[in-house]
Amino acid sequence: MKKTVAKKTVSTKKVAKRAQAPAARKASAAKQIKPAKKPSPKTMDALEFFAYTYSRF
Amino acid sequence: VADPVDPAVFLRAFLDEAYEKQFVNGFLSTDQYHRLCADLQKNPKLAAIGRTLLERSPKSIQAGKYGRLRLIHLREFGGSTFPFVQGLTQQGSRRRRSKLVCFLGHRFLQDIESSLRFNLVHLFEPHAITLRWAGDDLGAGDLFEKILTAISRADLCLFDNLATSNKPNVYIEIGIAYALRKPMLFCEYTGTGTGTPFETGSFPSDLQGLLRIQYQSYQELCKKLYFGLPGFLKHNKLL
Numbered sequence: 001m002k003k004t005v006a007k008k009t010v011s012t013k014k015v016a017k018r019a020q021a022p023a024a025r026k027a028s029a030a031k032q033i034k035p036a037k038k039p040s041p042k043t044m045d046a047l048e049f050f051a052y053t054y055s056r057f
Numbered sequence: 058v059a060d061p062v063d064p065a066v067f068l069r070a071f072l073d074e075a076y077e078k079q080f081v082n083g084f085l086s087t088d089q090y091h092r093l094c095a096d097l098q099k100n101p102k103l104a105a106i107g108r109t110l111l112e113r114s115p116k117s118i119q120a121g122k123y124g125r126l127r128l129i130h131l132r133e134f135g136g137s138t139f140p141f142v143q144g145l146t147q148q149g150s151r152r153r154r155s156k157l158v159c160f161l162g163h164r165f166l167q168d169i170e171s172s173l174r175f176n177l178v179h180l181f182e183p184h185a186i187t188l189r190w191a192g193d194d195l196g197a198g199d200l201f202e203k204i205l206t207a208i209s210r211a212d213l214c215l216f217d218n219l220a221t222s223n224k225p226n227v228y229i230e231i232g233i234a235y236a237l238r239k240p241m242l243f244c245e246y247t248g249t250g251t252g253t254p255f256e257t258g259s260f261p262s263d264l265q266g267l268l269r270i271q272y273q274s275y276q277e278l279c280k281k282l283y284f285g286l287p288g289f290l291k292h293n294k295l296l
Contacts, residue, residue, distance in 0.1 A: 044123075045121070046093045047100070047103065048123065048124070049093060050124075051121060054124060054143075054145065054146065054183050055144060055147045056146075057183040
């Protein structure tokens, strides 16, 4: 016997909110999780590069 | 104390030497080397940083975003000191977790013991190398047996022939390390001046074929070791 499920009615406000959610989530996530900047020896000056070299051993 | 006259001149010469060594050892490309040399000549911050290093010595200063430096005074075998720039290793950044052990062979004179060991601890710190030498445990026993055991257990050896004119024991230790195929740094004093307490005497002909780090002062030796160590460790698969 087939079971009938009553459809829920969703308010238009909620629908609009749900539509916006993925984009908003992405934007806030991008704001919160900043990827750690990878040191680039190409942009370092001579002193910075020396300190960087010995800091990694 | 042989302090630099001009901190900027000292710092520039020090880094210039460091980069040349890294370049010839293959750690820097031609482009990188010349870019760094050009920056050393034109960097307006160098003078101020050199002064700060000197004023805050031996406290460290932040050099850019990624590392810290400090100016220390290492010891010459004659009793004087000389300035040296030490790069500090970041906590937890060490590539190799286990420590390396270096057997140190040199003439046991108070002047050499207190300067060479002091200097080497600073130079080896970035690479997590600890020093061992004959009789460092103060225990009684057969010294030659202890030397044999210490060399065989070491990951690398460093020998200094300063003042070995009438005490050539270091050459025996070099022979042992050579026979055990240990990676070895052999420092040869080439300073002149006969009759000084640091006279070295003639070099055994059997060891003439060994590659030596020749020096006339500990300042010269320390720079050669500090700038050359990464290449030596890499070559011997210890880095």
